[in-house]
Amino acid sequence: MSLQKKKTPMREQDPKERIKNYKEVPFGYNDQEALMEAERCLQCKHQPCVDGCPVKVPIPQFMQAIKDGDVVEANQIIKTKNSLPAVCGRVCPQEEQCEDLCVMGIKNEPVAIGRLERYVSDYNMERGSDKSSSKEIEKMKIPELKGRKVAVIGSGPAGLTAAADLAKYGLKVTIFEALHDTGGVLRYGIPEFRLPKSIVDKEVESIKELGVEIKLNIVVGKSLTVDEIFEQGYESIFIGVGAGLPRFLGIPGENLNGVYSANEFLTRVNLMKAFKYPEYKTPVIVGDKVAVVGAGNVAMDSARTAKRLGAKDVYIVYRRARNQMPARSEEIHHAEEEGIELKLLNNPVAIHGKDGCIDKMECLKMELGEKDDSGRRRPIPIEDSNWMLDVDTVIIAIGQNPNPLLTKNTKDLDTESWGGIIVDDTQQTSREGVYAGGDVVTGAATVIKAMGAGKQAVESIKDYLLNKKDN
Amino acid sequence: MYKVLKKEKLVPTITRLKIMAPLIAEKTKPGNFIILRVDEKGERVPLTIADYDREEGSITIIFQEVGYSTKKLGKLEVGDCIKDLVGPLGHHIDMEDCKKVVLLGGGTGTALLYPKVKGFYEQGAEVISITGARTKNLIILEDELNEYSDKLYIATDDGSYGIHGFVTEILKDVLKDEKDIDLVVAIGPVPMMKAVADMTEEYGIETIVSLNAIMVDGTGMCGACRVTVGGERKFTCVDGPSFDAHQVDFEELMNRLNFYQNEEEDVAKENSAEEVN
Numbered sequence: 001m002s003l004q005k006k007k008t009p010m011r012e013q014d015p016k017e018r019i020k021n022y023k024e025v026p027f028g029y030n031d032q033e034a035l036m037e038a039e040r041c042l043q044c045k046h047q048p049c050v051d052g053c054p055v056k057v058p059i060p061q062f063m064q065a066i067k068d069g070d071v072v073e074a075n076q077i078i079k080t081k082n083s084l085p086a087v088c089g090r091v092c093p094q095e096e097q098c099e100d101l102c103v104m105g106i107k108n109e110p111v112a113i114g115r116l117e118r119y120v121s122d123y124n125m126e127r128g129s130d131k132s133s134s135k136e137i138e139k140m141k142i143p144e145l146k147g148r149k150v151a152v153i154g155s156g157p158a159g160l161t162a163a164a165d166l167a168k169y170g171l172k173v174t175i176f177e178a179l180h181d182t183g184g185v186l187r188y189g190i191p192e193f194r195l196p197k198s199i200v201d202k203e204v205e206s207i208k209e210l211g212v213e214i215k216l217n218i219v220v221g222k223s224l225t226v227d228e229i230f231e232q233g234y235e236s237i238f239i240g241v242g243a244g245l246p247r248f249l250g251i252p253g254e255n256l257n258g259v260y261s262a263n264e265f266l267t268r269v270n271l272m273k274a275f276k277y278p279e280y281k282t283p284v285i286v287g288d289k290v291a292v293v294g295a296g297n298v299a300m301d302s303a304r305t306a307k308r309l310g311a312k313d314v315y316i317v318y319r320r321a322r323n324q325m326p327a328r329s330e331e332i333h334h335a336e337e338e339g340i341e342l343k344l345l346n347n348p349v350a351i352h353g354k355d356g357c358i359d360k361m362e363c364l365k366m367e368l369g370e371k372d373d374s375g376r377r378r379p380i381p382i383e384d385s386n387w388m389l390d391v392d393t394v395i396i397a398i399g400q401n402p403n404p405l406l407t408k409n410t411k412d413l414d415t416e417s418w419g420g421i422i423v424d425d426t427q428q429t430s431r432e433g434v435y436a437g438g439d440v441v442t443g444a445a446t447v448i449k450a451m452g453a454g455k456q457a458v459e460s461i462k463d464y465l466l467n468k469k470d471n
Numbered sequence: 472m473y474k475v476l477k478k479e480k481l482v483p484t485i486t487r488l489k490i491m492a493p494l495i496a497e498k499t500k501p502g503n504f505i506i507l508r509v510d511e512k513g514e515r516v517p518l519t520i521a522d523y524d525r526e527e528g529s530i531t532i533i534f535q536e537v538g539y540s541t542k543k544l545g546k547l548e549v550g551d552c553i554k555d556l557v558g559p560l561g562h563h564i565d566m567e568d569c570k571k572v573v574l575l576g577g578g579t580g581t582a583l584l585y586p587k588v589k590g591f592y593e594q595g596a597e598v599i600s601i602t603g604a605r606t607k608n609l610i611i612l613e614d615e616l617n618e619y620s621d622k623l624y625i626a627t628d629d630g631s632y633g634i635h636g637f638v639t640e641i642l643k644d645v646l647k648d649e650k651d652i653d654l655v656v657a658i659g660p661v662p663m664m665k666a667v668a669d670m671t672e673e674y675g676i677e678t679i680v681s682l683n684a685i686m687v688d689g690t691g692m693c694g695a696c697r698v699t700v701g702g703e704r705k706f707t708c709v710d711g712p713s714f715d716a717h718q719v720d721f722e723e724l725m726n727r728l729n730f731y732q733n734e735e736e737d738v739a740k741e742n743s744a745e746e747v748n
Binding site (some may be wrong): 178219245255257258260267278280281285356 | 495512539555557687691692693697723729
């Protein structure tokens with residue numbers, strides 16, 4: 001039997017239907033499709049795919065377990081390295097990571113590793129067999145660490161991963177979360193149709209079952225300081241508070257009614273459930289014509305959410321060209337299928353108002369020039385090419401910086417000029433016993449990179465505590 | 472969960488609740504606020520911390536029942552719990568080096584003013600308080616203000632109590648008669664704060680206003696509460712809520728406050744309908 005050259009397709013909701021609901025877009029593989037896809041794995045000895053994974057999931061091994069018909073075992077294999085597989089199977093940019101290095105992908109399409117990771121997680125979640133086996137966990141426990149206290153600040157991807165791995169070593173872990181619910185960006189940022197919140201709930205639940213305690217509504221830097229956490233007997237701290245400070249364009253009219261940061265727009269809809277207004281009491285006003293400025297995943301999420309909230313015309317306005325858009329190609333594809341229009345090589349220069357609300361957004365046309373520092377061709381304004389885009393809502397999705405609340409209120413914690421916490425290659429900060437990782441260190445990046453940093457920090461915390469004890 | 476320890480209706484639509492929240496009480500200073508969520512479906516509502524008792528581990532909030540959350544909050548009884556409570560948020564007011572302070576509160580703004588009145592008085596400043604409301608039975612916290620003020624002036628729009636007129640009219644006389652005022656603090660409706668700012672600017676007296684911008688998270692994450700102060704973008708939740716009154720763009724603030732007015736009224740209406748049923 002020759003191997004199939006293309007990925008086994010994943011069935012999805014019809015675009016015409018899905019823009020009327022918030023349900024997940026792809027349905028996920030069934031058993032047969034999963035088996036067909038797993039059969040495509042060549043079981044390479046040198047395992048290049050694993051090198052592409054920031055948390056080093058043993059990919060060929062879990063593929064083999066699927067082939068063997070043992071999906072429960074496949075999940076246990078994934079869980080040795082990844083505490084959030086149902087999340088990663090959905091939102092990781094596999095095309096740039098594991099799948100990019102897949103040998104199958106040299107001549108054909110790579111194995112759909114992400115889709116299979118999702119399949120394995122969903123299969124086990126449905127059957128209640130998604131928790132790490134207690135035998136595996138017992139094996140990881142380190143006697144010298146048993147019961148010693150470590151604090152994790154932030155319950156996003158970095159914090160959850162760090163907490164799970166710390167708990168597996170036998171440490172007593174407390175997560176401090178500023179919001180009233182867990183998950184960080186997984187909860188407030190990524191919409192239901194891309195990552196159902198029931199999945200986040202289950203992943204958090206399985207981390208709690210490892211013995212991790214989660215304290216909500218604690219803003220470290222305000223309610224509690226890093227020093228006070230140490231005073232409470234925690235021996236080490238991991239900071240994973242993400243990049244929560246929205247950037248604005250700095251153009252006239254940005255404070256008009258109808259201009260949102262993507263953070264505000266998505267937080268209203270996802271965390272506060274404005275899509276269920278008036279049952280849930282937080283509203284979100286969306287007009288008929290919406291412009292989303294930016295072209296990353298957050299921009300796609302905002303545009304597709306606006307469409308589902310009833311906007312007729314939704315535009316992505318981006319100053320660079322299509323092949324420079326930072327969003328995953330899958331997300332751009334989904335957005336276009338849903339009728340989102342791309343206005344590329346356009347830079348907003350002003351938002352014009354009428355009676356305090358948005359009337360029009362003025363854009364300047366751009367062309368591509370020489371390569372810039374990022375290796376992309378620099379967009380250059382075309383003189384006198386100004387034109388007006390008729391919109392009543394503008395969502396700014398051009399990135400976030402770290403929220404300064406914690407860093408400003410923590411003594412001796414060194415930060416970059418843009419607010420990122422400075423760490424060495426072990427994720428250690430300028431303060432003894434304090435480690436950091438994720439977007440608060442790198443600036444806005446991906447879920448899986450944050451998780452990778454969380455894992456790295458755990459190894460450093462382990463070493464720190466073991467050496468500390470010897471002193 | 473955060474338990475209600477004491478409840479008191481100050482006037483039929485304004486309620487004072489004392490809530491168990493030791494961690495917040497320990498850190499609170501005058502000017503800080505909390506965000507609460509009354510239940511699973513409620514909004515995140517910012518409210519000024521009106522008082523606190525570190526020994527008891529409690530904080531006090533005072534609120535007007537206007538929307539879903541505040542009406543539901545007003546129905547809580549002693550022993551009931553609030554789902555989520557986070558704080559203390561925002562910057563507190565720096566009270567040192569003030570020897571003579573004039574503080575004005577309009578309507579529910581008086582509730583927000585009270586912790587500052589008490590704070591200034593306790594650190595030894597001469598405190599002149601001015602409070603006002605539409606009519607006599609809407610005047611709140613008169614006894615409390617009296618206790619912590621060297622002078623207390625009261626105004627009502629209809630003349631049913633105190634001086635007939637607005638708090639700003641009293642301020643006009645106070646600015647004329649009193650010498651060496653170090654600071655004026657005004658909290659209330661935006662037009663009142665703007666009027667105060669205009670008056671004190673003439674006298675060159677430093678003036679602080681506390682802004683009630685729309686917030687979602689209250690921790691600097693969403694930017695909904697952005698205001699223009701001295702030509703710069705500031706977030707009310709983390710940079711404020713108190714700002715130099717002479718630098719605030721009040722018109723922009725007023726416009727932004729109106730954005731969700733229809734939705735707020737709808738939810739309030741729906742609430743009343745639920746009550747009838």
